[in-house]
Amino acid sequence: MKGKITLSHGSGGVQTNKLINEVFFNYFNNDILNQMNDAAQIDIDFTKLAFTTDSFVVNPIFFNGGNIGKLAVCGTVNDLAVSGAKPLYLTSAFIIEEGFSIEKLEEIVKSMAEEARIAGVKIVAGDTKVVEKGNVDGIYINTSGIGKIYENVNINCANARAGDVVIINGTLGDHGMTIMCERNKLGLEGNLKSDCACLNSLVDTMLEAYDGIHVIRDATRGGIAAVLNEISEFSNVTIALDENAIPLKEEVKGATEMLGLDPLYIANEGKLCAFVPEAYAKKVLNAMQNHPLGSEAAIIGKVTGELGQKVYLNTVVGGKRLVDMPSGIQLPRIC
Amino acid sequence: MKFVDEFRNNEYSKKLAEKLNNISNEKINIMEVCGTHTMAIFRYGIRDVLPPNINLISGPGCPVCVTPQSYIDTAITLSEKVDVIIATFGDMMKVPGKKGSLSVKKAEGADVRIVYSPMDCLEMASQNPCKKIVFLSVGFETTAPMAAITIMEAKKNNISNLFFFTAHKIVPPAMEALVQDKELKIDGFLLPGHVCAITGTKTYEFLSEDYNIPGVVTGFEPIDILQGLNTLVSLISKRDYRIENEYKRIVKTEGNPIALEYLNSVFNIVDSSWRGIGIIPKSGLEFNSKYEDFDALKHFKINYEEYDGSPGCKCGEILKGKIKPTDCPLFKKLCSPENPVGSCMVSSEGTCAAYYRYHKETK
Numbered sequence: 001m002k003g004k005i006t007l008s009h010g011s012g013g014v015q016t017n018k019l020i021n022e023v024f025f026n027y028f029n030n031d032i033l034n035q036m037n038d039a040a041q042i043d044i045d046f047t048k049l050a051f052t053t054d055s056f057v058v059n060p061i062f063f064n065g066g067n068i069g070k071l072a073v074c075g076t077v078n079d080l081a082v083s084g085a086k087p088l089y090l091t092s093a094f095i096i097e098e099g100f101s102i103e104k105l106e107e108i109v110k111s112m113a114e115e116a117r118i119a120g121v122k123i124v125a126g127d128t129k130v131v132e133k134g135n136v137d138g139i140y141i142n143t144s145g146i147g148k149i150y151e152n153v154n155i156n157c158a159n160a161r162a163g164d165v166v167i168i169n170g171t172l173g174d175h176g177m178t179i180m181c182e183r184n185k186l187g188l189e190g191n192l193k194s195d196c197a198c199l200n201s202l203v204d205t206m207l208e209a210y211d212g213i214h215v216i217r218d219a220t221r222g223g224i225a226a227v228l229n230e231i232s233e234f235s236n237v238t239i240a241l242d243e244n245a246i247p248l249k250e251e252v253k254g255a256t257e258m259l260g261l262d263p264l265y266i267a268n269e270g271k272l273c274a275f276v277p278e279a280y281a282k283k284v285l286n287a288m289q290n291h292p293l294g295s296e297a298a299i300i301g302k303v304t305g306e307l308g309q310k311v312y313l314n315t316v317v318g319g320k321r322l323v324d325m326p327s328g329i330q331l332p333r334i335c
Numbered sequence: 336m337k338f339v340d341e342f343r344n345n346e347y348s349k350k351l352a353e354k355l356n357n358i359s360n361e362k363i364n365i366m367e368v369c370g371t372h373t374m375a376i377f378r379y380g381i382r383d384v385l386p387p388n389i390n391l392i393s394g395p396g397c398p399v400c401v402t403p404q405s406y407i408d409t410a411i412t413l414s415e416k417v418d419v420i421i422a423t424f425g426d427m428m429k430v431p432g433k434k435g436s437l438s439v440k441k442a443e444g445a446d447v448r449i450v451y452s453p454m455d456c457l458e459m460a461s462q463n464p465c466k467k468i469v470f471l472s473v474g475f476e477t478t479a480p481m482a483a484i485t486i487m488e489a490k491k492n493n494i495s496n497l498f499f500f501t502a503h504k505i506v507p508p509a510m511e512a513l514v515q516d517k518e519l520k521i522d523g524f525l526l527p528g529h530v531c532a533i534t535g536t537k538t539y540e541f542l543s544e545d546y547n548i549p550g551v552v553t554g555f556e557p558i559d560i561l562q563g564l565n566t567l568v569s570l571i572s573k574r575d576y577r578i579e580n581e582y583k584r585i586v587k588t589e590g591n592p593i594a595l596e597y598l599n600s601v602f603n604i605v606d607s608s609w610r611g612i613g614i615i616p617k618s619g620l621e622f623n624s625k626y627e628d629f630d631a632l633k634h635f636k637i638n639y640e641e642y643d644g645s646p647g648c649k650c651g652e653i654l655k656g657k658i659k660p661t662d663c664p665l666f667k668k669l670c671s672p673e674n675p676v677g678s679c680m681v682s683s684e685g686t687c688a689a690y691y692r693y694h695k696e697t698k
Contacts, residue, residue, distance in 0.1 A: 184451050244345055253339050257556075260371065260683065262378070317348040317557045319380020321693045327672045331425030332451060333371060333683055334398055335477035335529055 005100040010130025023106050024126060027113035032089075032124040040124035042089060046148045050085035052076060053144040061104070061138050063182050065175070065194030068141055069108035071269060073115035073123075074198045076145040078218045081200035082272060084155045085147030087119060093127040093142040100139055108139070119198040121145070153207060155274075159214040160235035162305035165281040167274045169202060169288055170195065170296040172224055173252040176267035176330075181255060188258070190251040197270035202293045206274060209287035215275035222326045223265040225311070227273060229325040232309045239311045241301035241323065260333030264313075265326045275303065338584070342556030351561035352384035358565070359572035364390045364520055365564070366656055368510060369527035370397030370684025371555055377693035379557040381564075389568065392519075392656035393689070395509055396527055398474045399426045399682035400654060401609045402502045405642045406473075407432035407678075410500060413469050413635065414445040420463060421447040422456045423471040430678045453485040460489070460497040469631045472501040477529040479503045479620055480594035483601040486626050498631035501621060504607050506530050507538050508618035514546050518657060523567045524550040528559070528582040533598075535590025539578050547576040554582040601626060608641045610678065611651015650677035653686050660690040667691060 001022050008015040025033065032040050056072045066074075072092060080087040092112065096105065116123050174195040181188050203216060215235070219227045232239050248256075248263055256263050270293065276284045281299060288294030311323040367373060373393045376382065382391060395401050407430045414421045414437060421437065428438040428449065441447040446466070450456060456470045472482045482499065489497050506527060513519055526539055531552045542548045549570040553563030563581045570577060580586055598620070607619025622630060632639050643651070648670075649663040660666050660679070670676040672688060679687035 186451065257339050260374075313380075315378075315380040315557070316343045316345050317352060317379050317381060317384055317561065318345075319383030321377055321380045324692050328429065329425070331449070331683055334424050334426060334474055335371070 001102045001106060003102050005096050005098060005102060005105065005130055007098055007130050007132070010096070010128060016128065019102075019128065023102070023109050024128070027109045028116070028123040028126070030122040030124065032122060040089065040091075042124065044148075048149040050080050050083045050147040050149050051144070052079040052083070053142065054079060055140065055142040057137065057140050058179065059137055060179070060182050061108070063194055064178055064192060066196040067108055067111055068139060069112040070115050070196050072141040072143045073112050073119065073121075074196050074269060075220070076143040077115075077119045077121060077198045077200055078272075080145050080147035081203040082155065082216045082218050083147070083149070084153040085149045087121045087145055087147045087200050089146045090116065090121050090123045091125040091144045092123055095129045095131060095136050095140045097136045097138050098130055098133045105139070115198055119200055150207070153211060155213055155216040157215050157217055157231045158234040160231050160237050160275040160303050161214060161277070162237065162303050163278050164214055164275040164303040165278050165299050166228070166239060166241070166301040166303070167276060167281065167285055167288065167297060167299050168219075168224065168247070169199075169272055169294040171247045171249045171252065172219075172268060172271060173256060173263035173266035174249060175269040176223070177252050177255045179267070188255055190254065192251045192255065195268060195270035197293055199270065199272055199293060202288065202291050203272070205287050205291045205294075206284055209284045210276065210280040212280070213274055213276050213284065216272055218272045219268045221267050223263070223267060224271070224273060225264040225323050226326055228311045228323065231275065232311050236309055237303045238306040238308050239301055240304045241311065241313045243313050243315045245298055245300045247296050247298050261330055264323055265330055339556070342554070342558040344558060348557050348561055351558065351565055355384075355561065355565050355568060356386045358568045360388055361572065362388050362390070363522045363568060363571055364392055365523050365525060365567060366392045366394045366513070366521045367525040368394035368396040368506060369525075369530070370400065370682065370686070371529070372396070372525055372527070372553065372560065373686055373689045374684060375555045375557070375560060377689045379560070381557065381560055385564070389564070392521070393653070393686040394513065394656055395609060395612065395654040396475070396506060397654075397679070397682050397684040397686070398478065398504065399430060400650065400679045400685050401504060401612070402473055402678065403608050403610045403641045403643050404432055405640065406502050407436070408434065409637060409639055410471055411435065411437060411440055412637075413500065413631065414440045414447055416635075418465070418467055419446065420459065420466050420468050421445065421471065422450045422459060422468055423447065424473065425449045426682045427471055427473070429675060429681045431675055431681070453482045454488075456485060456497055457488055457492075457494065460494050464496060466496065468497045470497070470499050472499045472503060474503055475506055475527075475530050476533045476598070479602065480533060480591075480597050483597040486601060486622060486629055487597070489629060490626065497629065498634050499622065499629050500631040503602070503620035504609065504618055505604070505620060507541065508615045509609060509612065511541065512612065512615050513655060514542065514548060516655065519655065521548060523548060523571045525560070525563050525567065526550045526552045526578070528552055528554045528586060531580075531582070531586045531590065533591050533594045536578055536580050536586065536588050543576045543578050549576045550578045552578070552580040552582045552586050554585065609654070610643055611654045648677040650679045650687070653679055660687040661694065663687070
């Protein structure tokens, strides 16, 4: 479909139906959605489910490595996956600015369908609203998701224990630096690319290697620092990181150095951390490294057994410093 | 060379730390002037590998921290004008004034925008012809050339809706004021690497010639800092009062002549008030008369009078290196990054922010 979104597309009439059929139903096509009920009617054979929601307002809407739609599917799938659930069904609600390009909307929806296919989830319900020009920044998306909780899997963030090894599935800070540089047109050359990805198949691989993993959490806003501090607090443990072991892309290293930023606090959209009992760490790490989303997986630290709830870093010079919970937004240095 | 990995090399940094521990046993006070040095020293845990006789003191090299409270209050007043867009570096957003902060004003509806460079204001002015852009022009010699280029471009292109509210300062006079302070006993300086990239190293010769205090121009990676400390401690122990450059990949003796030319053609040197220190003669930069039409205070007819900090705030003593943040009664009790009382807690280069974030005894 070509042209621009107008207020008519959100008013529930002919134009709305045309948009739904030619764009949303065209790409999200599945047996549940095609029944065209006001609510998705789903048969389920389980009693414990995981249920989550997330909203996406990223600017720029399109960036190297993805777009707002890809983020919207991956974000909700990942929240379910790191809750110990098999992601099954998503909803997606769109709030679109009058004048938004229908071609761009189609590209976004196509990405969402592709990510849903990769993740093995169905988008079964949705909504479309159009607001007057200037009332949203292009397009906002909300996705909610349901998953079936695995039996005998508990990867809650209160489960970290002394002796656990901390493993991440790859390089840190890719998404946040990509967004910052593109949004602000910083003019840095290089292949900065968002790591946006659905992590559920990686989580399945990790649990197949060892189903007694203590904690799995994804590291999104606030970077790995935020999620490790949360785990430290909920598990009441001290976590020590090894600065030499933290994998970073050259582009992220260079960009964060130039701007005076700390990669530990920069957002990710395809990274998780796992707390694994030491005896199984190598097995889980090997399994991750053999998965496409874990080829650069690395052990970056451990739970030390010291009293207190804190995260600290053993630095490259042999010193130590705290890795505190992030506060406020990350800003580049002035001089 | 990648210029990052090599300067974070684990093995080499351990060798430098070992060397540093074997130079001298005498008690030495070293001031690291630059806020980025303060942060880097904490970030890499440098204090943990220093011998106990070396005391590192943080200095006033944080452009946001040394800006008087009257500046933020005036910026907030300007933000309340309906036809004004405030353009600012991000650090200024949360600095507390009497009427809140720019961040609070933005939430209340003021048009306050973060820029990464003063040059961003040129496009902002062109895209908003009915608005007046006021750029909060702060920073030391590293940042002032960019403001100079921006104002030159604005004048060349007859941009009539861009204004500058300046509070630029230069570092050497502040250092001289500290050296003359009898309560401080500074044995040597780690000199600010990026400031020296612009000014060169000769502007610091006065430390050596007039005060017998050595200084080492130092970069910001851990190897840079350890090498700078090695050289400085060695100079101090030998009573060799020289200025040395250990950041040669960025800093030349003559500095950056083009940047200096821009500075000289745009700015006059004036007396300036440093938060917590007071007025330091010839330590500030103001646009010269050729650019007075861009002066926000003149355009908006503001009678600007400087005044300082909040009751109880010890930023002034901290900026002079007389006390540490942990000695301030407000630190981590009433003053935190989420609820700052003073600017040292807010700025990404602030000493209090560095201590709050990284200092182990706070936890």
